[in-house]
Every structure is written in C-alpha cells, then in structure tokens.
Amino acid sequence: MPVLNDILAERLERVEKSAQRRELTVQEHESGPYVTRGGVRYLHFSGNDYLGLRTHPAVVRAALDATEATGAGSGASRLVTGNHPYYPALEEALAEAKHTQAALVFGSGYLANSGTIAALMGEGDLILADRLIHACMLDGVRLSGAALKRFAHNDTAHLAALLAEHREKYTNCLILTESVFSMDGDRAPLADIHALAQVHDAWFMVDDAHGLGFVETIPADIVSGTLSKALGSYGGYVAGSGVLRDYLINHARSLIFSTGLPPAAVASAHAALMIMQAEPERAQSVIAKATRVSEALGLGMAQGPIIPYIVGESGAALEASRKLAAEGIWVQAIRPPTVPPATARLRITMTATHTDEEVECLIQALGKQAI
Numbered sequence: 359m360p361v362l363n364d365i366l367a368e369r370l371e372r373v374e375k376s377a378q379r380r381e382l383t384v385q386e387h388e389s390g391p392y393v394t395r396g397g398v399r400y401l402h403f404s405g406n407d408y409l410g411l412r413t414h415p416a417v418v419r420a421a422l423d424a425t426e427a428t429g430a431g432s433g434a435s436r437l438v439t440g441n442h443p444y445y446p447a448l449e450e451a452l453a454e455a456k457h458t459q460a461a462l463v464f465g466s467g468y469l470a471n472s473g474t475i476a477a478l479m480g481e482g483d484l485i486l487a488d489r490l491i492h493a494c495m496l497d498g499v500r501l502s503g504a505a506l507k508r509f510a511h512n513d514t515a516h517l518a519a520l521l522a523e524h525r526e527k528y529t530n531c532l533i534l535t536e537s538v539f540s541m542d543g544d545r546a547p548l549a550d551i552h553a554l555a556q557v558h559d560a561w562f563m564v565d566d567a568h569g570l571g572f573v574e575t576i577p578a579d580i581v582s583g584t585l586s587k588a589l590g591s592y593g594g595y596v597a598g599s600g601v602l603r604d605y606l607i608n609h610a611r612s613l614i615f616s617t618g619l620p621p622a623a624v625a626s627a628h629a630a631l632m633i634m635q636a637e638p639e640r641a642q643s644v645i646a647k648a649t650r651v652s653e654a655l656g657l658g659m660a661q662g663p664i665i666p667y668i669v670g671e672s673g674a675a676l677e678a679s680r681k682l683a684a685e686g687i688w689v690q691a692i693r694p695p696t697v698p699p700a701t702a703r704l705r706i707t708m709t710a711t712h713t714d715e716e717v718e719c720l721i722q723a724l725g726k727q728a729i
C-alpha cells in the first residue's frame with residue numbers, strides 16, 4: 359500500500375519537525391523508582407504509581423491468587439459472563455472510599471470517562487469543561503454530540519459567565535473538571551464549582567484520576583477515576599448514585615461492548631485500595647517530598663504528587679530531559695498536544711518509594727543543569 363504509507367510518512371515528518379514525534383521505548387521496572395531503558399538504569403520521577411503499590415507484595419499476591427483461582431481473563435463482557443465476584447467487592451469499597459451510594463468499574467479510566475459522558479449527554483445539551491481536562495473526557499464530549507464550551511483553567515468567574523450566558527439555551531448541562539490536574543498538578547476549586555452547578559441547574563463531574571489518596575472529599579454528582587495510578591493496577595471507575603450506576607450499565611457503550619477486566623486487575627486494585635486506606639502516611643510522604651522539590655524550584659507548596667516544570671518549546675523540554683538523563687535521572691518531557699502550545703515541560707512525579715536522598719539527587723541535578 360505505497361500511497362497509504364507515503365501519506366503517513368509525510369505526516370510523521372511534520373510531527374518530527376515540530377519536535378513532537380513520539381516513540382515507544384521498552385522499560386524494565388523494579389520495585390523501587392528505578393527503570394532501565396535502552397540498557398541504562400535510571401532513577402525515575404515519571405510514573406503514576408504514586409503510593410508505590412504497583413509492586414507491593416500483598417497487591418501482587420492478590421493478582422496471582424485471583425488468576426490462579428479464576429484464570430487470566432474474564433471471558434466476556436460484564437453483562438454476559440464476565441462479571442466475576444472481584445467486581446462487586448471492589449465497587450463497594452470504591453463507593454465507600456468516595457462517599458457515594460455506588461460505583462461501577464470500567465475497562466480503563468479512558469473508557470469510564472468517555473463512555474459516561476457520551477451516555478449522559480446528547481444533542482441540545484451543553485458541556486462546560488476546564489481548558490485543561492484530559493483527552494478522554496473530550497473524546498466523550500465528541501461522542502455525545504453535545505455543545506462544548508471551555509472555561510479558562512480553574513477560572514470560576516469565567517465559568518459563571520458562560521453559565522449565565524448560555525445555560526438557558528440548552529436542555530441539560532454538565533460541568534467537567536479534574537480534582538488534581540494530570541499535567542499541572544494543581545487542584546480545581548471544587549466547592550465553588552459545585553455551588554455554581556447547583557445555582558445553574560447543571561450536573562458536575564470530576565475526574566479524580568490523580569486525586570485518589572490525596573483529595574478527601576469531592577462535592578460532585580459524578581466522580582470518575584482510574585485503578586492504574588495510585589492503585590497500581592489497571593481499570594477505571596465511576597462513583598455516584600445507585601441510579602447513575604444502573605443507567606450506565608444500560609447506556610455506557612464502553613462498558614457494554616467491551617470485555618470485563620482480568621480478575622487479577624480487579625482483585626489487585628482492591629488490595630491496593632485497602633492498603634491506601636490503612637496507610638495514609640504513604641500519601642503524606644508523597645506530599646512532603648513534592649513540596650520539598652516544588653519549593654526548591656521556586657514553585658511553592660505542592661498540591662499533589664505532580665510538579666510541572668514548564669520549559670516552553672518542545673525541543674527545549676526534550677533537551678532538559680536529556681540533560682537529566684545524562685545524570686542518571688529520568689523525567690519525561692511532556693509536549694503538545696498533550697499540553698497547550700509553548701508549555702512543554704518536565705512532568706515530575708513523586709512517589710512513596712523515593713527516599714529523601716533520591717529527592718535531593720533530583721534537586722541537585724535540576725539545579726546543576728540550570729534548566
């Protein structure tokens with residue numbers, strides 16, 4: 359198929375020219391914050407396993423036990439014969455953790471967000487979204503057919519103005535934001551947005567993918583999240599009312615038409631959730647370390663595990679990442695379109711497994727390179 363490949367090669371060249379070409383590199387993980395890429399071992403600050411539970415012995419044990427007991431895969435959609443007993447156990451625990459009536463586990467956070475938004479909203483409805491929400495929520499908006507308007511990041515005055523101007527022209531209205539923003543690490547003003555939603559008869563959905571374990575209560579109609587970050591496993595979920603759960607079982611196409619998760623994923627996420635709740639000091643240590651790094655960079659107090667070190671252009675962010683790599687430290691450069699133009703950055707993430715010495719190592723390397 360020469361024509362297809364020619365066209366694709368040309369498009370790739372354009373990506374390459376703007377220093378935005380992406381590649382897959384194989385990396386071998388260890389139980390601590392070390393990763394081997396291309397034969398070189400690095401201390402890394404680039405994962406989402408914030409609480410260090412991905413390799414916790416009890417979490418790994420739960421995955422092995424579930425696999426041995428019931429097999430590698432679930433064998434079917436949850437609506438057919440794939441709804442193994444590990445599901446209700448985890449969903450009850452998630453609902454309790456999120457202080458909601460119910461929770462529903464999806465195949466991933468991507469599928470939970472995109473499927474839920476598409477199922478709830480339709481033509482004639484309005485979605486108001488923070489400028490920086492995750493791509494999977496935007497994909498749900500596109501699938502839904504609802505109108506989209508975006509408000510400036512964490513700007514409740516802008517949101518209020520959009521509600522005042524547009525709300526009445528639409529049937530239903532949904533506001534979307536994140537508890538802790540994935541690429542900026544800051545928190546949304548959840549209480550203020552919730553109050554606005556109530557005044558303007560809008561629904562409020564919060565993606566808690568990076569907040570689990572760090573943000574205690576979320577005032578919203580719908581909370582979504584992932585099992586793949588602080589819980590170190592794989593899968594996604596939506597928490598809310600029992601009616602919402604029943605509705606999504608009947609309308610969320612990403613749940614209905616996709617195979618249930620492997621028992622190992624669900625059982626290990628549940629084990630991780632129990633440890634997260636029993637050991638709050640894990641999250642506390644992450645915040646302490648993130649604050650140490652954040653203050654060293656002149657960014658003030660950390661609001662979560664993610665520290666954005668904004669460099670600007672994509673090429674400069676790649677160069678900054680390369681300089682750290684030369685010091686034996688891996689911090690991934692994040693470039694557009696993942697982040698807005700001219701805000702390419704090093705996205706530094708802290709975990710419970712980083713030692714204080716390793717944190718100082720990072721601070722020194724960042725200082726030395728004068729990035």
Ligand SMILES: *Cc1c(COP(=O)(O)O)cnc(C)c1O
Pocket residue numbers: 466467468469471492494536540565567568583584585586593594
């Ligand atoms: C990672 C992420 C998701 C997707 O979750 P997966 O389980 O990895 O599909 C959704 N929202 C945000 C904000 C994320 O960072």
